[in-house]
Amino acid sequence: MESLRELYRIGYGPSSSHTMGPRAAMERFIGLHPEVEHFQAELYGSLAATGKGHLTDRAIREVCSKAGKELSIKWYPDIFKPFHPNALTIKALDRDGEVTFEKTYYSIGGGKIVTENRNDLTPVDIYPKERFGSMARLLDYCSEEGLQLWEAVLEVEGPELLEYIKEVWETMKSSIESGLNNEGVLPGGLKLQRKAAQVYAKSQEFKGPFGDTKLPIAFALAVSEENAGGGRIVTAPTCGSCGVLPAVLYCLQLQDKLTDTRIYRALLTAGIVGNIVKENGSISGAEVGCQGEVGVACAMAGAAATQLMGGSIYQIEYAAEMGLEHHLGLTCDPMKGLVQIPCIERNAMAAMRALDHSIFALFSDGRHKVSFDAVIEVMMETGQALPSLYRETSMGGLALIK
């Protein structure tokens, strides 16, 4: 399992798999062949099916134009490479248009790219499997050593990780602030109005018995709308699901006057929850549908909130388990291939749900029937059983509504 730096990536939306990943692949390939003037990119499967809406072409063109290179793009939405549905072949062309080098990359979610030989691009696995191979092992280890989950993370990554986590938190807060200030229609053709500013204004008047219950909605909308507009966000675990965790954390920080240090620790715990799914399951909408994106974000946020509210490691695991379980089967069928409908509202609802899971887990003693590890397995089975229509191809479901 890789560092949390590979899970929390700071970058530009709207899609970790469709913009961040291809951008990284293009940069890497140009870096390997800096002498080449003309490149060709071939997009396959889900990357081609929703690449226009997700701005894949804009992302790789930007890389080429910054490097002073020419780029032609070919789209193959009906060809799915067996290794992963998000495939990108980049070719270097000589003056006669002949291919001199080529490489196929796979954008497997959360901005991460691999080749078929996964190891050649993969950063080093730093978490030992005997302690971090599953949530069950991690809980056993923490229980034996008397550690919190965040302490076990720091044991491996060292205190220097906190510098990066601080940057993550600052970026999350600035996406909330920008999202609350920006108004107007989002790009892409759906003519969808940003709503965060209005919801935030109304939330100031609406105080229920549990405090300001609309605040997480406003914050999640703010970050998700920033993402949809190509703004700067942190993947948590992906771009499409980037609103859930910051919304929950910022809401709790404001309401309970929590220090940044406690938020950093909550981010470590949320991070290890996301990392376990990334390692043993998937966080790619093209592979398992939205359960792997918003479902995982809800699990991460529920775990973080439970820790912030004083929960035990078992209650934290319970909240994470509910976050994933209650999103099982969730399809990915974004309208026009944009990361807007259903993605933006889905982030807001998942933020509320994460807080509810946390309260529910805190009311329990942490014991429950279905483990987080078991739900990851079920998520993978369910995702593989979903027709590709519902896995980020925009060929079914909501995407067909006129």
Ligand code: SF4
């Ligand atoms: S529906 Fe979910 S998985 Fe699909 S693009 Fe939107 S946020 Fe990502």
